[in-house]
Amino acid sequence: MGGGTERDRRRRGGRVRGRQGEARRTTARSRRGAAGRLGLAAALGLGTVLTGQPAQAAGQDTAHAYAFAEDARRVEGAGSTADAVELEPGRTYRSTLPPDGKVYYRLELDDTGTAYASATAVPPSGAGVSVADGVQVTVEDADGRSCDTDTTTFGAPGSPHPVAAWAMREISPRRSLCAEAGTYYVTVERAAPDARGASPDPWELELSTVSEPGTRTPDGTAAPxxxxxxxxxxxxxxxxxxxxxxxxxxxxxxxxxxxxxxxxxxxxxxxxxxxxxxxxxxxxxxxxxxxxxxxxxxxxxxxxxxxxxxxxxxxxxxxxxxxxxxxxxxxxxxxxxxxxxxxxxxxxxxxxxxxxxxxxxxxxxxxxxxxxxxxxxxxxxxxxxxxxxxxxxYAGGTVPxxxxxxxxxxxxxAPGEDGSAGDETLYRALAAGGIGTGSALVVGLGVWTVVARRRAAALPE
Known part of the structure; x- marks a missing residue:
């Protein structure tokens, strides 16, 4: 077994020891990288970041938590059109829906493109809901006339979960209403807030808007x-x-x-x-x-x-x-x-x-x-x-x-499908981690550096 000269055997042994040494160094580098990522996650309170799941507050049910868009801007829905905040096409927003009444948001539209507005309603986990309850979205013109409305309910399961509805201001040869340029309003409300079993709690909202231009040539007025x-x-x-x-x-x-x-x-x-x-x-x-x-x-x-x-x-x-x-x-x-x-x-x-x-x-x-x-x-x-x-x-560009x-x-x-999470996933999660100030980030990075260095020093080469 293992024939050849003594010099050959020494050479083979040297190569094996070299490969083993390189494997140990690779493992050490991998561990240092993992230690650094874990240290950063721990320092900033993002213990779930390496799993690809959204960071949650202590005690929150992560299994049922909704992951809002990282770039969602927080806005308040107004109780009157006079105070409505503008929703810009291509942007995503986060807001709150009260248990009763409706909230208003504003659109500034031209007379050439179709605008879509959607609202995703997220009831709190464990809240009581009715099968008839859900979210209703309406687009209205400046005179209060409805351009379009849509309702999505929780349906047969009767359990709280995210549901979305949409409404539009459509430019179409079949429709003359809401075709003018000007100010329009998006209203969001509960579908059946007074229904038996309906939750009395406010819901979180995720709002998104999309702009679609007209076409260069007439598209006709009939569906296939x-x-x-x-x-x-x-x-x-x-x-x-x-x-x-x-x-x-x-x-x-x-x-x-x-x-x-x-x-x-x-x-x-x-x-x-x-x-x-x-x-x-x-x-x-x-x-x-x-x-x-x-x-x-x-x-x-x-x-x-x-x-x-x-x-x-x-x-x-x-x-x-x-x-x-x-x-x-x-x-x-x-x-x-x-x-x-x-x-x-x-x-x-x-x-x-x-x-x-x-x-x-x-x-x-x-x-x-x-x-x-x-x-x-x-x-x-x-x-x-x-x-x-x-x-x-299209006669122009869509937004987004x-x-x-x-x-x-x-x-x-998919990201993280192999059970790992890369640095890109980590830093995207940091952007959504709810860091309130730049100083908090600096402190967190400082702690991360110390933790990473100490853990790396303790790892064998």
Whole structure:
């Protein structure tokens, strides 16, 4: 064994010792990097940052917390149009919705583009809600006339979870109302604040606005009349792991294929699917068996909501659960087309532009009462029919500029999917960590440096 001359054996031994030494040095460098990141997280109170989860205050339920956009600007909703704060296209805002009454925000619009405003309502975890309650968004002109209104409710599960509604000021040859340039108002209110079981607590809001220019050539006034409305067979194949995000801004990217996650009772998970012009989205949600001997049944255990790129509600499904595997598919939708906006039905009209479509899954807390509070296996089967086509020839730029585009992604690795978090993720989390002042950051970095150096010094080379 190990033939050759003594000199050869010494050479081989030297190479092995060299590789072992390099491995130790690499491990030490890796540990120093990890120590530095952990020290920074600890110094700034961001213990969950390395998991990709949003930083939370002590005692807050992180499993059910909504992850607001990192760049969301805090504004106060006004009780009167006279005091309404302006919402700028392309910006995201954070606000509060009182338990009764409505709040106003302001839009300054020209007479050429369509403006979309959405509001995501986030009730506090554990709050009582009614199946009829939810959020209502309206866009009004300066004379108080309604340009558009939309309502999204909590629905059958009757449990608190984020829901979003949208409204628009649309420039269209079919509509003459609200076509003038001027000041418009976005109103946000509860759908049924007086309903039995409705929460008396204020809700957090995430507001977003998008501007869409007109087209260079007339687009007509009719929606496509013929499209494939048959429900295809669910996508098959080996499921890939993909952890859902905790908000629209943190939605996990999905491409065509089979995706596996775990969802806990009361939890809401967000995913995004890039859908190009001409493509047709199909999605099936499947709950796996509980793996317990418990018996029972929850009529609306899982809800899956589909939202378009401006967070407009498209459609939803509800899955009952008795401990065994159960699946259900969203109703067929037409291919994404600009002309869909002329359809009379909400589900078709909402599929009016390309971009990131959001799948939002919520598991009812009642599942814990019947089958325990452990996670339930969730599988999403995502299919994309049709062929990609050219979009409309806009007469200007959208705001934000990439809102109605796709990057062809969704199937690659999501940030942190391999169980690690890079420096980019760390510092993005720092930006959202609620650091109040520059001095706090300096102090935190100082502590981080000391901790990192001490830990690095204690690590063997």
């Amino acid at each position: 009349e013929v499209w494939d409305s048959a429900t295809p067979a669910p996508v098959q194949g080996t499921a890939r792991r993909r952890a859902g995000g905790a908000g629209f801004a943190r939605a996990a990217p999905l491409g065509e294929g089979v995706w596996r996650d775990d969802i806990r009772p009361g939890q809401t998970l967000f995913y995004q699917v890039p859908v190009d012009w001409g493509r047709q989205l199909h999605a099936t949600a499947e709950l796996g068996s509980s793996g317990t001997d418990a018996s029972g049944y929850v009529a609306s255990a899982l809800t899956l909501d589909l939202y378009n790129p401006v967070r407009g509600h498209v459609e939803d499904l509800s899955v009952g659960y008795g401990g065994g595997q159960k699946s259900k598919a969203l109703k067929p939708l037409p291919p994404v087309a600009y002309e869909n906006r002329h359809a009379s039905g909400q589900q078709v009209s909402a599929v009016r532009f390309a971009g990131a479509y959001y799948l939002v899954a919520h598991l009812s807390p009642e599942v814990a009462e019947e089958f325990g509070d452990g996670p339930v296996p969730l599988t999403l089967r995502v299919g994309l029919g049709g062929a990609a086509q050219d979009g409309p020839e 500029s990439d809102v109605f585009t796709v990057d062809g992604g969704g199937g690659g690795a």
